[in-house]
Amino acid sequence: MRNPPLIPESTPGTTPITASRPRVPLVAVAHGSRDPRAATTVEALLDLVRRERPGLPVRSAYLDHAPPTLGQALHGLTEAVVLPLLLTEAYHSRVDIPAALAATTARNPRLRTHRATTLGPHPLLVAALERRLGEAGVTPGDPGTAVVLVSAGSSDARANAVVAGIARDWSRERPWWSVATAYASAGSPTPAEAVRRLVRAGAPRIAVAPYLLAPGHFADKIRRDALAAGAHVVADVLGPAPELATLVLHRHTEALSSPERLTG
Numbered sequence: 001m002r003n004p005p006l007i008p009e010s011t012p013g014t015t016p017i018t019a020s021r022p023r024v025p026l027v028a029v030a031h032g033s034r035d036p037r038a039a040t041t042v043e044a045l046l047d048l049v050r051r052e053r054p055g056l057p058v059r060s061a062y063l064d065h066a067p068p069t070l071g072q073a074l075h076g077l078t079e080a081v082v083l084p085l086l087l088t089e090a091y092h093s094r095v096d097i098p099a100a101l102a103a104t105t106a107r108n109p110r111l112r113t114h115r116a117t118t119l120g121p122h123p124l125l126v127a128a129l130e131r132r133l134g135e136a137g138v139t140p141g142d143p144g145t146a147v148v149l150v151s152a153g154s155s156d157a158r159a160n161a162v163v164a165g166i167a168r169d170w171s172r173e174r175p176w177w178s179v180a181t182a183y184a185s186a187g188s189p190t191p192a193e194a195v196r197r198l199v200r201a202g203a204p205r206i207a208v209a210p211y212l213l214a215p216g217h218f219a220d221k222i223r224r225d226a227l228a229a230g231a232h233v234v235a236d237v238l239g240p241a242p243e244l245a246t247l248v249l250h251r252h253t254e255a256l257s258s259p260e261r262l263t264g
Contacts, residue, residue, distance in 0.1 A: 024114065025057035026252050027073045029097055030085040032062035033216045039066045041214035041239050042085060048245035056252075063096050070100040074111060081255045083116035083248065087125065087151070087211060090159035093118050105263065113263050116255035119213075119247055121166055128241040129170075129209045136235040138207045141174035146203035148194045148226070151211040152218050153183030160187045163211060177203055184218040191222050195229035207233040214239065 026049070030042045042060055050058050061073035074080055082101060084093045098115075105111050119125065129149070130140040138145055149170070151163045164181050171179035182194035189197070191208060198206050208226040212219050215237055223234045238244060 023053075023056050024252075024256060025059065025077055025080045026083060026248070027059045027061055027070070027077075027080045028083045028085045028248065029061045029063060029070055029073075030213070031092060032065040033214065034065050035216040038214040038216045041237070044240040045085075045213075045244055045248070048240050048242065049248050052245055053249055063092060063100070070097065071104040071107070074104050074108075074113075078110055079112045079114075081114045081116055081252050083251050083255070084118045085213060085248075086118045087120040087213060088154065088159040088162050089118050090154040090156040094156075101263070114255040114258070115263060116251040119244065119251065121162055122247055122250075124243040124247045124250075125211075125238070126166065126170055126173075128238050128243040129211065129235070131241055131243065132235040132238065133207055133209055133233075136207070136233045138205075138233055138235070141176060142205075143175045143177055144204040146177040146198045146201075146206050147179045148182050148191060148198070148206065148208045148231070149179060149211055150182045150184060150191045150194075150208055150222050150226075151187075153185040153187035155186045166211075177205075184222055190225065191231075192225040192229040195226050195231045199230045205233070206231045207235065209235050210237050212237045213244075 028046060033039070039062070046058050046060055050056070059073045061068055061070040070082070082097065084097055086093050101113060101115070105113065134140060149163065149167045154160055160183060167179045167181045178198070180194050180198065182189050182191040184191065195206055195208070208222065208231050210219055210222050219237050226234050
């Protein structure tokens with residue numbers, strides 16, 4: 001599969017990125033993990049962003065398990081775009097990040113922040129999923145392949161419903177044999193259950209597409225359980241995909257263009 005340019009002049013569903021956009025610092029907030037591979041992956045993604053927008057200050061922050069905290073990342077700034085490096089709106093984006101941001105702005109009333117939306121849902125994430133499947137040897141849209149889209153899962157049913165909607169749209173837009181959803185936690189079916197259903201249904205080939213930003217406990221468990229249940233291929237996590245770098249910059253521009261997302 002041919003790689004698209006990192007930052008196209010215009011990508012469907014995004015605001016064109018131009019050098020004239022204000023270079024308000026970007027603070028990207030990831031979940032955080034005890035697995036050091038997760039932070040390494042986040043930093044690799046942000047390195048792509050830095051290379052594609054030279055001069056834009058980019059900082060990382062983590063909600064748990066890794067430094068710096070959001071407050072530490074915002075230290076010394078008077079204005080910033082705070083962007084959740086999360087794939088769906090759920091507890092972390094609706095509660096944890098606003099709470100951390102409120103505590104930080106209370107200590108620094110001069111700080112103005114623009115709150116960006118989560119990365120997903122967005123067509124660029126599906127493009128990144130297809131990139132990872134292609135790297136694993138799966139032709140995007142192959143009618144002989146059934147795809148299992150696996151997210152981490154959430155206790156917020158709205159987040160799980162968004163993932164299910166992505167799968168439905170993906171199935172309509174591509175001639176896959178089918179696209180099913182599964183959840184590594186806090187939802188059903190599990191990846192193993194979804195794969196076994198497809199085996200019983202006679203799917204010619206089963207490919208698992210992890211809807212995860214970084215490697216770690218969930219990614220390892222998804223790979224192990226899906227292969228044991230009969231999956232033929234498990235793609236890599238999204239990681240530092242060019243499409244994600246494009247999307248991060250789009251969310252930055254979008255936040256600056258939305259007065260209702262300005263706080264402080």
